Amino acid sequence: xxxxxxxxxxxxxxxxxxxxxxxxxxxxxxxxxxxxxxxxxxxxxxxxxxxxxxxxxxxxxxxxxxxxxxxxxxxxxxxxxxxxxxxxxxxxxxxxxxxxxxxxxxxxxxxxxxxxxxxxxxxxxxxxxxxxxxxxxxxxxxxxxxxxxxxxxxxxxxxxxxxxxxxxxxxxxxxxxxxxxxxxxxxxxxxxxxxxxxxxxxxxxxxxxxxxxxxxxxxxxxxxxxxxxxxxxxxxxxxxxxxxxxxxxxxxxxxxxxxxxxxxxxxxxxxxxxxxxxxxxxxxxxxxxxxxxxxxxxxxxxxxxxxxxxxxxxxxxxxxxx
Amino acid sequence: xxxxxxxxxxxxxxxxxxxxxxxxxxxxxxxxxxxxxxxxxxxxxxxxxxxxxxxxxxxxxxxxxxxxxxxxxxxxxxxxxxxxxxxxxxxxxxxxxxxxxxxxxxxxxxxxxxxxxxxxxxxxxxxxxxxxxxxxxxxxxxxxxxxxxxxxxxxxxxxxxxxxxxxxxxxxxxxxxxxxxxxxxxxxxxxxxxxxxxxxxxxxxxxxxxxxxxxxxxxxxxxxxxxxxxxxxxxxxxxxxxxxxxxxxxxxxxxxxxxxxxxxxxxxxxxxxxxxxxxxxxxxxxxxxxxxxxxxxxxxxxxxxxxxxxxxxxxxxxxxxxx
Numbered sequence: 222x223x224x225x226x227x228x229x230x231x232x233x234x235x236x237x238x239x240x241x242x243x244x245x246x247x248x249x250x251x252x253x254x255x256x257x258x259x260x261x262x263x264x265x266x267x268x269x270x271x272x273x274x275x276x277x278x279x280x281x282x283x284x285x286x287x288x289x290x291x292x293x294x295x296x297x298x299x300x301x302x303x304x305x306x307x308x309x310x311x312x313x314x315x316x317x318x319x320x321x322x323x324x325x326x327x328x329x330x331x332x333x334x335x336x337x338x339x340x341x342x343x344x345x346x347x348x349x350x351x352x353x354x355x356x357x358x359x360x361x362x363x364x365x366x367x368x369x370x371x372x373x374x375x376x377x378x379x380x381x382x383x384x385x386x387x388x389x390x391x392x393x394x395x396x397x398x399x400x401x402x403x404x405x406x407x408x409x410x411x412x413x414x415x416x417x418x419x420x421x422x423x424x425x426x427x428x429x430x431x432x433x434x435x436x437x438x439x440x441x442x443x444x445x446x447x448x449x450x451x452x453x454x455x456x457x458x459x460x461x462x463x464x465x466x467x468x469x470x471x472x473x474x475x476x477x478x479x480x481x482x483x484x485x486x487x488x489x490x491x492x493x494x495x496x497x498x499x500x501x502x503x504x505x506x507x508x509x510x511x512x513x514x515x516x517x518x519x520x521x522x523x524x525x526x527x528x529x530x531x532x533x534x535x536x537x538x539x540x541x542x543x
Numbered sequence: 544x545x546x547x548x549x550x551x552x553x554x555x556x557x558x559x560x561x562x563x564x565x566x567x568x569x570x571x572x573x574x575x576x577x578x579x580x581x582x583x584x585x586x587x588x589x590x591x592x593x594x595x596x597x598x599x600x601x602x603x604x605x606x607x608x609x610x611x612x613x614x615x616x617x618x619x620x621x622x623x624x625x626x627x628x629x630x631x632x633x634x635x636x637x638x639x640x641x642x643x644x645x646x647x648x649x650x651x652x653x654x655x656x657x658x659x660x661x662x663x664x665x666x667x668x669x670x671x672x673x674x675x676x677x678x679x680x681x682x683x684x685x686x687x688x689x690x691x692x693x694x695x696x697x698x699x700x701x702x703x704x705x706x707x708x709x710x711x712x713x714x715x716x717x718x719x720x721x722x723x724x725x726x727x728x729x730x731x732x733x734x735x736x737x738x739x740x741x742x743x744x745x746x747x748x749x750x751x752x753x754x755x756x757x758x759x760x761x762x763x764x765x766x767x768x769x770x771x772x773x774x775x776x777x778x779x780x781x782x783x784x785x786x787x788x789x790x791x792x793x794x795x796x797x798x799x800x801x802x803x804x805x806x807x808x809x810x811x812x813x814x815x816x817x818x819x820x821x822x823x824x825x826x827x828x829x830x831x832x833x834x835x836x837x838x839x840x841x842x843x844x845x846x847x848x849x850x851x852x853x854x855x856x857x858x859x860x861x862x863x864x865x866x
Contacts, residue, residue, distance in 0.1 A: 275768060277764065277767055277768060305767075305770050305771075305772065305773075306770060307770070308767065308768055308769065308770035309768065309769040309770025309771070310770055313768070313769075314765070314768035314769075316761060316764070316765055316768070318761060321760065321761035321762060322761045322762055322764075322765040323762055323765070324762045324766065324780050324784070325762070325784070325858075325859075325860060326783050326784055326857065326858060326859065327779070327780070327783075328859075335771065335775065335779070336769045336770070336771065339769070339770060339771055339772065339775070340770060371859040371860070373859070373860045384765070387765075387769060388768075388769075391770070
């Protein structure tokens with residue numbers, strides 16, 4: 222059974238000029254121990270999906286319909302206190318900028334201890350010992366001396382390690398990592414990704430990795446979901462999606478990644494920009510930018526259709542018409 | 544740390560010199576003390592003699608240097624009006640003002656900070672909106688009007704609290720306190736509310752806007768994502784991150800409370816330094832006014848030093864310590 226099962230999730234923002242639908246019928250699952258990548262342009266709804274799952278949508282955003290089932294229990298309709306007890310304990314989160322995600326006035330050890338004691342029954346002494354253990358596990362040198370150091374005394378990469386320790390310290394089964402490497406140097410990015418993969422494997426943690434970096438996805442994930450204008454346009458095993466993308470948008474994304482093996486004179490790019498939420502075209506949201514657009518795409522909206530091992534929301538995959 | 548304190552104290556010296564100079568210069572223009580000393584009818588000779596005894600016939604700078612020299616020896620001169628040493632007068636009045644100001648400050652903090660946190664967190668709740676309207680009134684109503692309204696209601700109509708004076712006081716060598724008698728405690732309530740009202744609303748609004756700012760920050764979002772209780776988030780993380788600016792303002796305001804309790808002390812006939820100052824201004828009692836301003840400068844310098852030390856206590860980033 223899937224650890225997380227999101228089905229037909231819609232998130233809406235009521236505004237004065239009508240309701241904006243930011244997530245439209247999102248469905249996907251994450252298996253225990255699996256790493257699911259979520260990729261897409263800025264504003265496609267990647268981060269919003271993460272926020273909806275941990276129940277931290279910024280008002281006035283709200284889950285309008287659909288279900289989120291975690292470990293067999295529905296969690297999208299829980300009250301605040303019940304959801305709070307799940308956050309950190311069962312579903313952890315890692316954010317983008319490690320320079321701003323830690324409380325500058327509290328030592329990292331205290332933040333760890335505070336998180337663990339909120340969720341687990343631990344004496345002060347045990348909590349401190351485990352805080353040091355966690356700092357060691359995420360690769361902070363001289364952890365026992367630095368446990369009560371403050372965030373500003375660590376570098377950016379080290380702070381992201383601390384953030385990872387904080388996200389994992391109550392042993393959640395799922396971690397939502399929202400662009401965890403975007404704000405870091407390239408050399409540090411690889412370290413952080415390696416660390417996350419190792420920890421996920423050691424603790425059997427599932428990860429939902431939100432990023433716009435296809436390279437990170439290809440290296441890290443088991444499966445990948447491609448999002449466009451608040452919808453999932455393609456989802457499947459990472460190799461298949463990268464090697465033989467089914468949806469024209471995914472194809473465009475892959476074509477825009479530079480590669481050493483196949484140097485091309487000019488990288489392919491997708492013309493135009495993603496539509497605003499208040500102007501999503503009828504039919505397939507990608508149709509104005511699509512090179513293979515058909516009349517049908519302008520009227521009817523394609524659902525996710527099976528195409529081999531992946532699923533893609535495109536009429537072209539139907540019956541192997543490609 | 545010690546070097547820091549020493550440096551700050553050295554910096555204070557020019558500040559105090561300038562304050563002394565300005566206050567002394569200003570008082571050259573507030574009126575002629577001779578009228579107060581000699582009454583309506585006096586001859587030119589009497590006036591000259593008095594001028595000479597008081598040293599007022601000397602050039603301004605000479606008077607200033609003499610004044611400084613005496614101050615350094617702890618001699619603030621003799622009050623023209625009361626014919627008593629100024630140091631003694633101020634020492635007598637100081638406890639009343641300090642007690643009133645501290646009560647007002649504690650009141651302002653105890654009410655202002657929690658209400659600021661509340662209105663910052665539940666900014667759309669009816670009670671928060673009501674608080675903001677109320678705080679606007681507090682900020683904009685003049686102190687004397689608040690004082691008079693309080694007297695009208697609690698002292699005149701209800702008759703439950705005294706409208707003037709300090710009640711019975713208890714002496715401890717150089718200090719007098721009204722906190723130990725019930726009449727003293729009752730007497731301080733209305734003036735403290737009057738004096739603290741503006742500060743309270745100011746603190747409320749300040750804490751609220753700082754809270755709104757901090758609540759939007761990433762580390763609060765991350766604290767939520769860690770599943771911390773809202774209590775821990777609001778107080779351990781959000782409030783502590785608002786403290787540096789709040790300390791700055793509260794420190795300055797405490798100085799203001801001590802320095803400018805004049806209006807409140809006048810309305811309630813509170814026997815503190817403010818009342819003494821008002822009476823001294825009326826009589827062009829220069830030594831009292833100069834000494835008072837100097838004392839206030841010392842109070843501000845001290846408070847600012849304490850606030851700076853509090854920054855160190857609150858914010859680890861200022862304490863140094865390398866990577």
